[in-house]
Amino acid sequence: MARMAAAQSYPSRPLRIIVGFAPGGTADTLARLLGQWLSERLGQPVIVENRPGAGTNIATEAVVNAAPDGYTLLLVSPANTINATLYDKLNFNFLRDIAPVAGLIRAPNVMEVSLSVPAKTVPEFIAYAKTNPGKINMASAGIGTSQHVSGELFKMMAGVDMTHVPYRGGAPALTDLISGQVQVMFDNVSSSIGHIRAGKLRPLAVTTAIRSDVLPDVPTLGDFVPGYEASFANGVGAPKGTPAEIVERLNKEINAGLADPTIRARLADLGGTVLVGSPADYGKLLADETEKWGKVVKFSGARAD
Numbered sequence: 001m002a003r004m005a006a007a008q009s010y011p012s013r014p015l016r017i018i019v020g021f022a023p024g025g026t027a028d029t030l031a032r033l034l035g036q037w038l039s040e041r042l043g044q045p046v047i048v049e050n051r052p053g054a055g056t057n058i059a060t061e062a063v064v065n066a067a068p069d070g071y072t073l074l075l076v077s078p079a080n081t082i083n084a085t086l087y088d089k090l091n092f093n094f095l096r097d098i099a100p101v102a103g104l105i106r107a108p109n110v111m112e113v114s115l116s117v118p119a120k121t122v123p124e125f126i127a128y129a130k131t132n133p134g135k136i137n138m139a140s141a142g143i144g145t146s147q148h149v150s151g152e153l154f155k156m157m158a159g160v161d162m163t164h165v166p167y168r169g170g171a172p173a174l175t176d177l178i179s180g181q182v183q184v185m186f187d188n189v190s191s192s193i194g195h196i197r198a199g200k201l202r203p204l205a206v207t208t209a210i211r212s213d214v215l216p217d218v219p220t221l222g223d224f225v226p227g228y229e230a231s232f233a234n235g236v237g238a239p240k241g242t243p244a245e246i247v248e249r250l251n252k253e254i255n256a257g258l259a260d261p262t263i264r265a266r267l268a269d270l271g272g273t274v275l276v277g278s279p280a281d282y283g284k285l286l287a288d289e290t291e292k293w294g295k296v297v298k299f300s301g302a303r304a305d
Contacts, residue, residue: 008245010070010245010246010249011042011043011044011070011071012044013044013071014044014045014046014047014071015035015038015042015044015045015046015047015070015071015072015073016046016047016048016049016071016072016073017031017034017035017046017047017048017049017073017074017075017236018049018051018059018062018063018072018073018074018075019031019048019049019050019051019059019075020051020052020053020055020056020057020058020059020060020075020077020079021050021052021056021077022050022052023050025170026107026188026190026191026234026270027075027077027234028048028050029270030075030104030105030234030267030270031048031075032048033263033266033267034046034075034104034236034254034257035047035048037253037254037257037260037263038250038253038254038257041253041256041257042253055079055083055086055087055142055144055304056077056079056080056083057083057087057090059074059075060074060080060083060092060094060098061091061092063098063237063238063239064091064092064097064098064239064240065239066239067239068099068238068239068240068241068242068243069242069243069246070238070242070243070246070247070249070250072238072239073101073236073237073238073250074098074236074237074238075234075236076098076100076233076234076235076236076237076286077232077234078145078146078232078233078234078289078293079144079145079146080094080098080237080286081094081286081289081290081292081293082144082145082146082149082293082297083144083304084290084293084294085290085293085294085297085298086143086144086297086302086303086304087304088303094286094290095286095287095290096240097239097240098237098238098239098240099237099238099239099240099241099242099247099279100235100237100279100280100282100283100286101235101236101237101238101247101250101251101254101279101282102235102236102250102251102254102255102275102277102279102282103233103234103235103274103275103276103277103281103282103285104233104234104235104236104254104258104267104274104275105233105234105267105270105272105273105274105275106208106231106232106233106272106273106275107188107189107190107231107232107233107234107270107271107272107273108189108206108207108208108212108230108231108232108271108272109146109147109150109186109187109188109189109206109207109230109231109232110186110187110188110189110192110196110203110205110206110207110212110215110218111125111154111184111185111186111203111204111205111206111207111221112177112184112185112186112187112192112196112201112202112203112204113125113177113183113184113201113202113204114177114178114179114180114182114183114184114201114202115180115200115201115202116180116183117183117184117202119204120202120204121204121224122204122205122219122221122223122224122225123224125184125204126158126160126224129158129160129161129162130159130160133160133161134161134162134163135163136160136162136163136183136184137162137163137165137181137182137183137184138151138155138162138163138164138165138182138183138184138185138186139165139166139167139173139174139176139177139182139184139185140164140165140166140167140173140185140186141166141167141169141170141173141187142166142167142168142169143164143166143302143303143304144297144302144304145166145170146186146188146230146232147170147173147185147186147187147188148164148166148300148302149230149293149296149297149300150186150207150230150232151164151184151185151186152164152296152297152299152300152302153228153230153296154186154221154225154228155300156296156299156300157225157227157228158225162184164300165182170187170188170191171191173185173187174187174191174192174195174201177201178195178200178201186207186230188232188271189206189212189214189215189271189272190269190270190271190272193214193215193271196215203215203218204218205218205219205220205221205223205224206218206219206220206221207220207221207228207229207230207231208220208229208230208231209222209229209231212271213268213271213273214268214271233275233285233286233289235275235282235285235286236250236254238250247279248279251278251279255276255277258274258275258276259276
């Protein structure tokens, strides 16, 4: 009964959204947009707390260990589904210890090359890579990032050999891609769109199964590598054991935000499509992505411990 009463009076104090990245990136932008919306809907302040480090594991562990009362939420990122295999020694099991609340956005990466690369299409790039095995450097924002694993999936499915060059974040990787120090990157559309529009990078394909609204003239990788699909979802999680009534309330309010025209427009600017659905829908997506990226991480041999 005490739990029911707590759920009925929820929320009676400020909420926190924990983000595993520094301020300024896509995850942080999403958390602040969501926090503002939830604050208006729930009548309580929502504080965004950035806890970068250890590939988002510090932030995730903080939420796993928080009281399951709906006052501490996790901004779930693609790293959560990748880290399950990438790290041998985690102090938590993401799928077991975090309750899915709601999806937010699903976005593609874009396969883009330095202007110094002669290939203008994906088939030309594959041919170029096969005649230069190991000589093409593939940049990423770090081991196990979405840029890394979408590139590894391409290597696995297209049968090409490229050298992975991990950077400490996406910005320095893009700088070296633009200057031609590295040749290819599978970057988040939101980070690269400005450089693509300015003609500093050449997009070859988007990684989703359908074309991106922000790059409508760019084909999908699956057009050339049948079955290829890599899209990356952000959402919201809570500590395991959070009352179902609170999870349902949060899910309802978040889905209402995703239907709001102003918020939808802001999310479209990030290059993504909204993920409306139940907690169970979001939980299935997380389980499917964890399984998929687990296979890719094992293929790549990447380790982060």
